[in-house]
Amino acid sequence: MWRELQEWLEQDLTIQQLKAKAKELGLSVKKQMTKTDVRKMIERYAERMRMSEPEGSMATSTTSHMQISSVQSKETPKENISIPNTYKKDKLVAMPINPQWMYFYWDLSEPNASLLKSSEINRVVLRVYDVTYIEFDGTNAHRTFEINVDPLNVRNYYLNVPMPGAHYLGEIGYYDFQGRYTILLRSNLCMMPFSSPSQSTRERWLDLRKHRRIVMPASGMLTPVIERVAGSVQGLEHLFRISSAGSIGFARFSGKGM
Amino acid sequence: MPRGQVMLVLHAHLPYVHHPEYTFFLEEQWLFEAITETYIPILKMFRNLEKDRIPVKLTMSITPPLMEMLANADLQYKYEKRLEKLIELSRKEVQRTEKESPLKNKMAKYYLQDFEETLYLFRDVYQRNILNGFKEYMARGYVDIITCNATHGYLPFMAQYPQAIRAQIEQGVRTYERHMGIKPRGIWLAECAYFPGLDKYLAEYGIEYFFIDSHGLWYADERPKYGVYRPVITPNNVFAFARDPESSEQVWSAQIGYPGDSRYREFYRDIGFDREHDYIRPYIDPSGVRTNTGIKYHKITSKEIPLEGKDFYDIDDAKNVAWAHAKDFVAKKEAQVDYLLNLFDGLEPIIVAPFDAELFGHWWYEGPIFLEYFMKEASKSQKLRVVRACDVVDWIEKVQILTPAASSWGANGYNEVWLNGSNDWIYLHLHEMIERMTDMAKRHAEEKDPLKVRVLNQMVRELLLAQSSDWAFIMTTCTSVDYAVERTKTHVKRFLDLYDMLNSGNIEVGELQRLEHVDDIFPDADYRMYLKV
Numbered sequence: 001m002w003r004e005l006q007e008w009l010e011q012d013l014t015i016q017q018l019k020a021k022a023k024e025l026g027l028s029v030k031k032q033m034t035k036t037d038v039r040k041m042i043e044r045y046a047e048r049m050r051m052s053e054p055e056g057s058m059a060t061s062t063t064s065h066m067q068i069s070s071v072q073s074k075e076t077p078k079e080n081i082s083i084p085n086t087y088k089k090d091k092l093v094a095m096p097i098n099p100q101w102m103y104f105y106w107d108l109s110e111p112n113a114s115l116l117k118s119s120e121i122n123r124v125v126l127r128v129y130d131v132t133y134i135e136f137d138g139t140n141a142h143r144t145f146e147i148n149v150d151p152l153n154v155r156n157y158y159l160n161v162p163m164p165g166a167h168y169l170g171e172i173g174y175y176d177f178q179g180r181y182t183i184l185l186r187s188n189l190c191m192m193p194f195s196s197p198s199q200s201t202r203e204r205w206l207d208l209r210k211h212r213r214i215v216m217p218a219s220g221m222l223t224p225v226i227e228r229v230a231g232s233v234q235g236l237e238h239l240f241r242i243s244s245a246g247s248i249g250f251a252r253f254s255g256k257g258m
Numbered sequence: 259m260p261r262g263q264v265m266l267v268l269h270a271h272l273p274y275v276h277h278p279e280y281t282f283f284l285e286e287q288w289l290f291e292a293i294t295e296t297y298i299p300i301l302k303m304f305r306n307l308e309k310d311r312i313p314v315k316l317t318m319s320i321t322p323p324l325m326e327m328l329a330n331a332d333l334q335y336k337y338e339k340r341l342e343k344l345i346e347l348s349r350k351e352v353q354r355t356e357k358e359s360p361l362k363n364k365m366a367k368y369y370l371q372d373f374e375e376t377l378y379l380f381r382d383v384y385q386r387n388i389l390n391g392f393k394e395y396m397a398r399g400y401v402d403i404i405t406c407n408a409t410h411g412y413l414p415f416m417a418q419y420p421q422a423i424r425a426q427i428e429q430g431v432r433t434y435e436r437h438m439g440i441k442p443r444g445i446w447l448a449e450c451a452y453f454p455g456l457d458k459y460l461a462e463y464g465i466e467y468f469f470i471d472s473h474g475l476w477y478a479d480e481r482p483k484y485g486v487y488r489p490v491i492t493p494n495n496v497f498a499f500a501r502d503p504e505s506s507e508q509v510w511s512a513q514i515g516y517p518g519d520s521r522y523r524e525f526y527r528d529i530g531f532d533r534e535h536d537y538i539r540p541y542i543d544p545s546g547v548r549t550n551t552g553i554k555y556h557k558i559t560s561k562e563i564p565l566e567g568k569d570f571y572d573i574d575d576a577k578n579v580a581w582a583h584a585k586d587f588v589a590k591k592e593a594q595v596d597y598l599l600n601l602f603d604g605l606e607p608i609i610v611a612p613f614d615a616e617l618f619g620h621w622w623y624e625g626p627i628f629l630e631y632f633m634k635e636a637s638k639s640q641k642l643r644v645v646r647a648c649d650v651v652d653w654i655e656k657v658q659i660l661t662p663a664a665s666s667w668g669a670n671g672y673n674e675v676w677l678n679g680s681n682d683w684i685y686l687h688l689h690e691m692i693e694r695m696t697d698m699a700k701r702h703a704e705e706k707d708p709l710k711v712r713v714l715n716q717m718v719r720e721l722l723l724a725q726s727s728d729w730a731f732i733m734t735t736c737t738s739v740d741y742a743v744e745r746t747k748t749h750v751k752r753f754l755d756l757y758d759m760l761n762s763g764n765i766e767v768g769e770l771q772r773l774e775h776v777d778d779i780f781p782d783a784d785y786r787m788y789l790k791v
Contacts, residue, residue, distance in 0.1 A: 006281060079748065079751075080751075081744065081747045081748050081751045082747075082751070083687065083747050083750045083751050083754070084754075087686070087690050089690075091689075093418075093685070093689060095415060095673070095677060095685065096414070096664070096672070096673060097672065097673050097674050097677050097678075098670060098671075098672035098673065098674055099672065101674075103677055103682065105682065105685060105686055107686060155686075156682060188418040191417075191453070191454070191664070192664075193453075193477075193663060193664035193665065193672050193673075194477040194663045194664070195477065196477060197476055197477060197481055198477070198478060198479055198480050198481050200479060200480040200481065202480060203480060203481070203483060203658065204480065204658065204659040204660070205656055205657065205658055205659065206491055206656070206657050206658075206659050207655070207656050208654065208655055208656065208657065209655050209656075213659070218480065218481055219483055220481055220483075221476075221481050221482060221483065221484075221485050222483060222484060222485065222601050222602060223484065223485030223486075223487060223598070223601060225472075225476055225485060226503070227473070227476065228473070228670070228671065
C-alpha cells in the first residue's frame with residue numbers, strides 16, 4: 001500500500017490531486033497549505049505505514065545533513081550522538097602499527113586521576129619494556145625505555161621502537177621527589193610485526209597422504225623476492241583517484257600493497 | 259605435463275549500510291552501483307561462459323554484511339526502483355543523444371539494453387536476491403564462495419580479546435551458512451590482516467584456508483621454500499595462500515596496469531554531473547546533490563587531459579582492448595609459469611591473484627569482460643590450469659608447515675591504515691564495548707527474560723557494526739569522513755544506551771524496537787558468543 005503511495009507521489013501532481021488524495025487518506029488538509037506541505041504530509045503518512053510502528057519511533061537521522069534528502073532532514077529529529085571521552089577506568093593499551101611504531105592509549109579512574117594531580121608527584125613516565133620470549137617479573141626486561149608524559153592532558157602516544165618482531169610491554173608510573181618509582185598501569189603484551197626473512201635453520205613439511213611430519217634443514221627460498229621499502233609510494237593512488245559524491249565513495253583500492 | 263595453477267580471488271565487500279527510515283540514502287547507492295556494475299556483470303560472465311562451455315574456476319568472498327544487504331527485502335525493493343529509474347533515464351538519453359553524437363547514441367542504446375538485461379536477471383531470473391545466482395554457480399563448481407569475519411572487523415586490534423575474535427568469526431560462519439545453506443570452507447580475513455595465533459581461532463570454526471599478503475610468508479617463522487607460489491599450512495592445520503605481487507602489479511599499477519588504458523571508460527565523467535540540473539534532478543540525490551548515474555560517455559583518452567577534454571567512449575573498441583589485455587595476461591602467466599616450473603624442478607607453482615571485486619566493473623568498467631576473456635584464453639593454454647582455492651586444498655599432497663608473519667594488504671603492509679591520527683580515537687570505545695559486552699554476557703549467561711535477551715543481542719549488533727574496518731579506512735582516505743565518524747559514534751552511543759538500559763533494568767521497548775529496526779543486521783546474533791573468552 002505504502003509502495004503504491006510512494007510511486008504515486010513520484011508523478012508530477014497538481015495541488016488539487018494531492019489534496020484529494022490527502023482527504024481520501026483521512027488527513028486533515030488546511031486551506032493555506034502549499035503543494036509542498038501536502039506532499040510532505042502524504043510522504044510522512046506513507047513513511048508511517050511503511051514502518052507500521054507507533055509514531056515517534058520512526059525515522060531518526062544518524063548522519064550529517066549532507067547525506068539526507070532535504071525533504072526529510074527537517075522532519076526527523078537528529079539522534080544525539082555525543083559519546084564519552086573517558087570511561088573512568090584504569091587502562092593502558094598497546095597496539096602495533098608497523099615493525100617500527102607502536103601506539104599507546106590510556107584511560108584513568110577518578111582516584112588515579114586525582115592522585116596524579118597531587119603534589120607528591122614529581123614526574124609521570126611511560127615505560128616500555130622489551131620482554132621478548134621472557135617471563136617478565138618487573139626486573140628482567142631485555143631493555144627498558146622511558147619518556148615523560150602528561151597523562152591527564154595527553155591520552156595517547158605514538159612511539160618509535162627499535163626492534164621489529166620484539167614483544168613490548170608498556171607501563172605508566174610516577175616518580176616522587178625522593179626518586180622512588182611507583183607503577184600505576186601496565187599494558188597488554190604487544191607483539192611487533194617482523195620486517196625481514198626468518199633466520200631459522202629448519203624446514204617442516206606435512207605429507208598429507210601419509211599423515212607424516214618431516215623436519216629437515218632449511219633450504220632457503222627458491223624464488224628471489226623483491227621486497228618493498230617501508231614508506232615508499234605504492235603508485236596505486238594515481239590510478240584510482242578518490243571519488244566524490246555518491247559512488248562507492250571510498251577508494252578501497254588506493255593503498256593496497258604491492 | 260605439469261602446469262602452472264592460477265587462482266583468481268575476488269573479495270566482494272561493502273560495509274553494512276541500510277537506512278530503512280529513508281526512501282533515498284546516498285550511501286545505499288554504494289550497494290546499488292556495485293550490484294549493477296560488478297556483481298551482476300560477474301553473473302553475466304558465468305552465464306556467457308556457460309553458453310560457450312568454457313570452464314570457469316573462480317574464488318570469491320562475499321562478506322557477511324554484503325550477503326545481509328543482498329538478501330534484504332527493503333534494499334532489494336530500493337534497488338529495483340533505482341534500476342527502473344536508470345532505464346527511464348537511458349530511454350531519454352537514447353533520444354537526446356541522437357542529435358548529439360553517433361558514439362554517444364550508440365552508448366546510450368548500449369546502456370539501455372544493458373540495464374534492461376540487468377533488471378531481467380535481478381528480478382526474473384534471481385528473484386531479487388542475486389545470492390541465488392552465486393549459489394547456483396557454486397553448486398556447479400564455477401566458483402568457490404568463501405566467507406569473511408562478521409563485519410570485516412580488523413582482527414589484529416582484537417588480539418587481546420579472544421571472545422571478540424571468536425564472535426567475528428562465528429558470526430561470519432553462521433551468516434554464510436544461513437544464506438548459502440552450507441558451511442564455509444575458506445575465509446577472507448578483513449584487509450588480509452593476519453597475526454600469529456589467529457589460525458587457532460579459524461581452526462576452531464572448521465575453516466580450512468585463508469589468504470595473506472606476500473610478506474606474511476616472506477617474513478614467516480621459517481623460510482617458505484617456494485615463496486608465495488605454494489600454499490603453506492599453519493601449526494593449527496589451516497592452509498594459507500599468499501598474494502603474488504607480480505599478478506597484482508600487472509592489473510593494479512598506475513604505470514603498467516591494464517585499467518589505465520586510454521580506450522577504457524573514464525570513471526569520473528558521468529551524466530549525473532554533466533547534464534543540466536533540471537533534467538538530471540529526478541535521477542540524482544533528491545536533495546539535488548549531484549551523484550553518479552552510471553551513464554558515462556567518455557574514455558580515459560589520456561591521463562594528462564583534464565576531464566572536460568576527454569574523447570567519446572566506444573564499447574567495441576574497449577572490448578577489443580580487454581581481449582588484448584586478457585591475452586597479454588595469459589601470456590605473462592605462461593612465462594611466469596615456465597620460469598617457476600624450472601626453478602621448482604617441475605613442481606606446479608600456484609599463482610594467487612586476489613583483488614577487490616569492485617575493481618572489476620565499478621572502477622574498471624571493462625573488468626568483468628577482461629575476466630571473461632581471460633577464462634576463455636586460459637582454457638586454451640597448455641601451460642595454465644585455472645583453479646579454485648578449494649581445489650588446491652583437496653589435491654595438494656605435501657605442504658610446508660609454518661606460521662605466517664603479522665601483515666595486511668594495506669598501504670605499507672601493516673596496520674597503519676587502520677591506526678593513525680585520523681582514526682585512533684575509535685579504539686578506546688571499541689575496546690570498552692568488548693569489555694562491557696563480555697561483562698554483560700557473563701552476568702546474563704543463563705538469561706531467560708526474552709526482552710533482556712533482545713537487548714543483549716542488539717548490543718552485539720551495535721558492537722559488530724562499530725567494528726567494521728571500513729569506518730577507520732574511510733577516515734584515513736578522507737572520503738565520506740562525516741558518514742564514517744557518525745556511524746562509529748552512533749553505534750557506540752546506541753550500544754552504551756542499551757548497556758545502561760540493561761544495567762538499570764529499565765528497558766524502553768520502543769527504543770529497543772527502533773534500534774532493531776534501524777540496525778537490522780544478523781537476526782541470529784547471539785550474545786553468548788562473548789562467553790568464549
